[in-house]
Amino acid sequence: MDATSSSAVVSQLRLSSPSFRNSKSRFFEPLAQLISMLRAPKSKEGYASIGGGSPLRKITDEQANALKLALEAKNKNVSVYVGMRYWYPFTEEAVQQIKKDKITRLVVLPLYPQFSISTTGSSLRVLQNIFREDAYLSRVPVAIIRSWYQREGYVKSMADLIEKELQSFSMPDEVMIFFSAHGVPVSYVEDAGDSYKDQMEDCIFLIMTELKARGINNRHTLAYQSRVGPVQWLQPYTDKVLVELGQKGVKSLLAVPVSFVSEHIETLEEIDMEYKELALESGIENWGRVPALNCTSSFINDLADAVTEALPSAAAITTSTSEEVYSDPVNCFVKLFFGSLLAFILFLSPKILGI
Numbered sequence: 322m323d324a325t326s327s328s329a330v331v332s333q334l335r336l337s338s339p340s341f342r343n344s345k346s347r348f349f350e351p352l353a354q355l356i357s358m359l360r361a362p363k364s365k366e367g368y369a370s371i372g373g374g375s376p377l378r379k380i381t382d383e384q385a386n387a388l389k390l391a392l393e394a395k396n397k398n399v400s401v402y403v404g405m406r407y408w409y410p411f412t413e414e415a416v417q418q419i420k421k422d423k424i425t426r427l428v429v430l431p432l433y434p435q436f437s438i439s440t441t442g443s444s445l446r447v448l449q450n451i452f453r454e455d456a457y458l459s460r461v462p463v464a465i466i467r468s469w470y471q472r473e474g475y476v477k478s479m480a481d482l483i484e485k486e487l488q489s490f491s492m493p494d495e496v497m498i499f500f501s502a503h504g505v506p507v508s509y510v511e512d513a514g515d516s517y518k519d520q521m522e523d524c525i526f527l528i529m530t531e532l533k534a535r536g537i538n539n540r541h542t543l544a545y546q547s548r549v550g551p552v553q554w555l556q557p558y559t560d561k562v563l564v565e566l567g568q569k570g571v572k573s574l575l576a577v578p579v580s581f582v583s584e585h586i587e588t589l590e591e592i593d594m595e596y597k598e599l600a601l602e603s604g605i606e607n608w609g610r611v612p613a614l615n616c617t618s619s620f621i622n623d624l625a626d627a628v629t630e631a632l633p634s635a636a637a638i639t640t641s642t643s644e645e646v647y648s649d650p651v652n653c654f655v656k657l658f659f660g661s662l663l664a665f666i667l668f669l670s671p672k673i674l675g676i
């Protein structure tokens with residue numbers, strides 16, 4: 322295909338949401354903004370401790386190039402664009418380039434294996450707004466890959482990394498496999514119906530099933546990291562579980578970052594520094610960490626298959642009526658208003674929060 326007729330893939334980092342049409346989650350934007358504000362001081366420190374910046378942009382660009390090559394090897398001559406939610410190149414910039422290149426079909430590939438309204442959902446909302454308002458873009462057929470943790474290629478690639486890393490322990494069978502997922506506020510799951518928690522649990526089940534099929538029967542557990550601010554996040558919390566495991570006598574632990582596919586601040590600083598130190602202080606003696614998938618070829622190859630499979634379903638983005646409306650917007654607004662007010666008051670008293 323030539324440049325003007327080729328399909329394009331947007332590798333949307335921090336893009337996420339149930340779909341372009343389900344907008345319950347937009348009621349949670351104020352909470353997300355507040356959390357982002359509260360994250361800022363900790364993020365600043367974290368970036369400083371890993372050398373002043375995240376490697377995320379570089380790794381994402383490498384993944385995009387690797388994806389293009391993998392697609393070309395499958396006789397799909399496509400352009401790949403990177404769009405980010407909170408950093409350059411922003412989604413808006415990627416879309417402008419897509420328009421300039423006169424792309425005629427698009428596959429949106431969030432770089433999150435599991436769907437959450439806070440990641441894929443939030444990014445899809447940005448895309449939806451841009452596409453709706455543009456006469457050309459609103460006619461471009463788009464296919465959205467909402468989640469892909471259930472794909473055999475991803476599950477096997479994760480199992481490969483875990484299997485390999487277990488071998489670095491002197492007694493691999495004794496090691497506790499510790500899946501650490503990025504958390505989200507509980508209200509996302511309970512009030513907005515975010516499928517993130519269910520998808521995460523399903524994802525762990527699939528990886529453990531694959532490991533068992535390989536004769537690997539280690540104990541495992543799942544906990545949630547990176548919580549910020551005064552609201553309740555998904556539990557159990559990674560820091561609390563690490564301390565409990567140490568107290569219960571677990572000696573060897575392999576941390577598996579399961580919601581990320583690239584090394585970044587939450588793997589390099591939060592897991593490798595903060596959680597490792599906490600685990601060792603709590604009595605865990607042997608610590609290991611599975612690397613992020615980054616450009617692992619089986620993983621990239623599977624993403625290329627996911628894109629190829631999604632292409633035929635590309636359709637123009639339409640606006641929906643019934644699904645736009647949150648089932649109980651008043652209740653949602655009241656909860657959010659008081660939740661955000663409380664959070665704001667606490668934010669003004671950083672000493673109470675201990676941040």
Ligand SMILES: C=CC1=C(C)c2cc3[nH]c(cc4nc(cc5[nH]c(cc1n2)c(C)c5CCC(=O)O)C(CCC(=O)O)=C4C)c(C)c3C=C
Pocket residue numbers: 335352353354356357358360361364375376377407433437439440503504505506580581584585586587
């Ligand atoms: C599955 C992964 C992630 C979830 C769930 C998630 C929730 C979440 N994030 C914000 C706000 C911000 N996140 C930011 C950075 C960031 N977030 C993730 C992943 C998830 N976030 C990643 C991989 C990164 C990049 C880290 C890096 O190395 O650059 C940022 C940007 C600034 C920063 O603090 O790093 C914001 C802002 C909210 C509000 C939220 C759930 C409600």
Ligand SMILES: [Fe+2]
Pocket residue numbers: none
């Ligand atoms: Fe985030």
